[in-house]
Amino acid sequence: MKNQSNTQSYPARRKLLIGCFMTITVLLLWRAIDLHVISNDFLRDHGDSRSLRVVGIHAHRGMIVDRNHEPLAISTPVATVGAAPREILTEETGVSRLADVLAIDAGYLKQLLRDRVGRDFIYLKRHITPDQSDIIRSLSIRGVHLQREFKRYYPAGEVTSHLIGFTNVDDEGQEGLELAYDEWLKGSPGLKRVLKDSLGRTVQNIESIQSSEPGKQLVLSIDRRVQYLAYRELAAAVSKHKAKGGSLVMLDAKTGEVMALVGQPSYNPNNRSGLKGEQYRNRAVTDVFEPGSTVKPFTIAAALTSGIYGLDSRIDTSPGYLLVNDHPIREDNNHNYGNIDLARIISKSSNVGASKIALSLGPERIWNMFSSFGLGHITGSGYPGESAGIFSHYQSWSEIDLATIAFGHGIAVTTLQLTQAYSILAADGLLRPVSFLKLDEPVAGRRVLPAIIASQIKSMLEAAAGVDGTGNRAKVAGYRVAGKTGTAHKPTIGGYAVDRYRSLFAGFAPVSDPRLVLVVMIDEPQGSQHYGGQVAAPVFSHVMKGALRILNVPPDDLGSIHGQVIMAQVKSNYNQDLK
Amino acid sequence: MKYFLIFLIAIAVFISAIEVVVAQHSVRKLFVEIQELEKKYDELNDSWGRLQLEQSTWATDDRIEIRARTELGMIEPGADSLKLLMQ
Numbered sequence: 001m002k003n004q005s006n007t008q009s010y011p012a013r014r015k016l017l018i019g020c021f022m023t024i025t026v027l028l029l030w031r032a033i034d035l036h037v038i039s040n041d042f043l044r045d046h047g048d049s050r051s052l053r054v055v056g057i058h059a060h061r062g063m064i065v066d067r068n069h070e071p072l073a074i075s076t077p078v079a080t081v082g083a084a085p086r087e088i089l090t091e092e093t094g095v096s097r098l099a100d101v102l103a104i105d106a107g108y109l110k111q112l113l114r115d116r117v118g119r120d121f122i123y124l125k126r127h128i129t130p131d132q133s134d135i136i137r138s139l140s141i142r143g144v145h146l147q148r149e150f151k152r153y154y155p156a157g158e159v160t161s162h163l164i165g166f167t168n169v170d171d172e173g174q175e176g177l178e179l180a181y182d183e184w185l186k187g188s189p190g191l192k193r194v195l196k197d198s199l200g201r202t203v204q205n206i207e208s209i210q211s212s213e214p215g216k217q218l219v220l221s222i223d224r225r226v227q228y229l230a231y232r233e234l235a236a237a238v239s240k241h242k243a244k245g246g247s248l249v250m251l252d253a254k255t256g257e258v259m260a261l262v263g264q265p266s267y268n269p270n271n272r273s274g275l276k277g278e279q280y281r282n283r284a285v286t287d288v289f290e291p292g293s294t295v296k297p298f299t300i301a302a303a304l305t306s307g308i309y310g311l312d313s314r315i316d317t318s319p320g321y322l323l324v325n326d327h328p329i330r331e332d333n334n335h336n337y338g339n340i341d342l343a344r345i346i347s348k349s350s351n352v353g354a355s356k357i358a359l360s361l362g363p364e365r366i367w368n369m370f371s372s373f374g375l376g377h378i379t380g381s382g383y384p385g386e387s388a389g390i391f392s393h394y395q396s397w398s399e400i401d402l403a404t405i406a407f408g409h410g411i412a413v414t415t416l417q418l419t420q421a422y423s424i425l426a427a428d429g430l431l432r433p434v435s436f437l438k439l440d441e442p443v444a445g446r447r448v449l450p451a452i453i454a455s456q457i458k459s460m461l462e463a464a465a466g467v468d469g470t471g472n473r474a475k476v477a478g479y480r481v482a483g484k485t486g487t488a489h490k491p492t493i494g495g496y497a498v499d500r501y502r503s504l505f506a507g508f509a510p511v512s513d514p515r516l517v518l519v520v521m522i523d524e525p526q527g528s529q530h531y532g533g534q535v536a537a538p539v540f541s542h543v544m545k546g547a548l549r550i551l552n553v554p555p556d557d558l559g560s561i562h563g564q565v566i567m568a569q570v571k572s573n574y575n576q577d578l579k
Numbered sequence: 580m581k582y583f584l585i586f587l588i589a590i591a592v593f594i595s596a597i598e599v600v601v602a603q604h605s606v607r608k609l610f611v612e613i614q615e616l617e618k619k620y621d622e623l624n625d626s627w628g629r630l631q632l633e634q635s636t637w638a639t640d641d642r643i644e645i646r647a648r649t650e651l652g653m654i655e656p657g658a659d660s661l662k663l664l665m666q
Contacts, residue, residue, distance in 0.1 A: 155635030
């Protein structure tokens with residue numbers, strides 16, 4: 001009896017249950033339709049408002065510093081305004097408020113956004129000021145977000161502008177050392193996965209996929225103080241003589257490091273609007289000019305190396321001009337120096353003397369010596385766009401070419417090349433590559449000239465900068481200086497311009513143990529003064545004086561400052577106290 | 580014996596499950612901490628860069644020279660005013 005189940009059927013209950021289930025099913029179906037069809041937009045927006053993105057981690061660009069680690073180029077974070085055009089246009093008032101803050105016309109901004117409605121992202125304005133970014137952040141306009149970018153600032157401004165160059169708005173090097181060492185400076189960006197909200201702001205970092213590597217610091221060889229001094233003096237000279245421009249390079253004679261490199265006209269790298277090509281061209285490295293009399297020491301070096309000439313050889317330069325294939329070669333101001341030795345050819349800067357020597361030595365010897373001094377070669381500095389100058393092979397030289405090349409016409413060099421050439425004389429015949437970076441280890445150098453000959457030429461150059469020489473105004477009290485003046489006529493169509501010059505002075509100090517090599521070039525000085533000895537030599541004097549003092553180079557000509565020297569007797573344990 | 584081992588393993592599984600939760604929680608906590616420290620690091624780095632920039636700008640040779648000459652009336656001593664000490 002217990003096993004008999006009650007199989008009475010209750011159709012009402014069955015129908016009720018089925019009805020309930022059907023209702024639930026219909027409700028679910030309705031909900032499904034509702035979600036997928038009717039509220040699709042609404043829900044998609046909500047989904048967008050929580051989104052997972054992979055973004056780049058910006059790598060901090062390395063700082064550029066001088067040899068004493070004073071900053072010369074620093075990256076600072078700035079805000080950039082980015083936008084999703086579709087989203088901003090949904091809110092009309094947002095557009096006008098944005099236009100107000102960014103100081104753009106509201107109508108123009110609306111049109112801009114409408115034109116780019118298809119894009120997910122556009123830049124509105126890059127590198128805005130901190131005040132503007134604060135306002136925009138507080139406005140919280142839909143579709144507008146602020147991105148962190150970096151802008152490069154140059155504390156030394158126009159003083160180092162030619163040397164360092166600049167970066168573009170994407171923080172990539174464009175000119176100068178910023179370009180040459182871009183790989184070193186820029187580091188490598190990283191990647192991370194983040195959660196973003198509807199305004200595009202990152203609300204949470206999920207994971208770091210790849211960490212970013214910051215760029216490395218670039219330590220330059222220049223001394224900011226010497227650079228500033230050189231810039232100031234060159235600018236003063238260019239202004240005083242109303243010249244078209246000028247350039248100046250100073251090298252360390254013992255290492256080949258660049259101590260200063262400046263040019264005029266210059267520009268402010270922090271504000272480059274309205275920049276003209278002639279302002280940001282680095283003249284010292286890219287502009288070539290005829291070196292004129294400054295190459296006479298190289299001609300004399302060729303004479304001494306050949307063994308044909310010696311210190312007591314004499315050249316007859318009368319009557320003060322020389323005819324080479326019916327072309328006259330004259331001295332400046334039609335002087336006649338008579339029968340002179342090699343030293344006097346340099347100290348008086350005799351064109352006839354130099355030509356006669358070159359003609360007797362022949363083109364091959366002259367070409368070899370000039371080439372050893374670096375003419376026709378780049379200096380190995382690594383600066384982008386450096387020129388190797390103009391120096392043709394001797395097989396194409398005619399007799400008159402040989403005669404004029406002896407005193408620096410018919411060839412062209414850059415200021416940097418000429419400075420390196422004189423550094424060979426300063427370093428007793430050793431050629432070292434030019435370095436824009438600070439060097440920690442000594443550089444061996446390659447011998448291109450016997451030390452004894454370099455020493456003899458140093459003496460000749462010291463005389464040329466002495467009381468009797470054309471470079472007298474290059475003197476520095478307390479130090480022995482050596483150098484050569486140059487006054488080159490500028491070439492023009494069909495020959496040389498009669499009254500347009502380049503004033504040059506190339507030299508080094510102190511002569512007893514040369515530390516610094518300096519070349520000054522002034523382009524087209526106006527007025528009565530145009531000789532290298534008048535225009536460029538004083539610049540040499542001021543810059544060299546200041547540089548020797550800043551770099552603590554002891555004076556080697558105490559005799560000339562006799563009244564100011566106090567010889568002190570030092571107790572022997574003083575040095576111990578210093579340690 | 581068998582049931583005892585099964586019981587032990589069950590306990591072990593249970594404990595390891597708890598450990599998973601604990602580990603995950605501490606991962607999240609540490610991650611948040613890392614985020615905060617990295618943010619602070621970035622901010623300090625930016626601040627340092629700005630300060631260096633500010634210092635360089637104030638100490639520009641040009642500016643110092645102009646102020647020294649105009650406001651403080653300083654001059655470069657002439658060669659006659661200098662005395663050299665040799666040791």
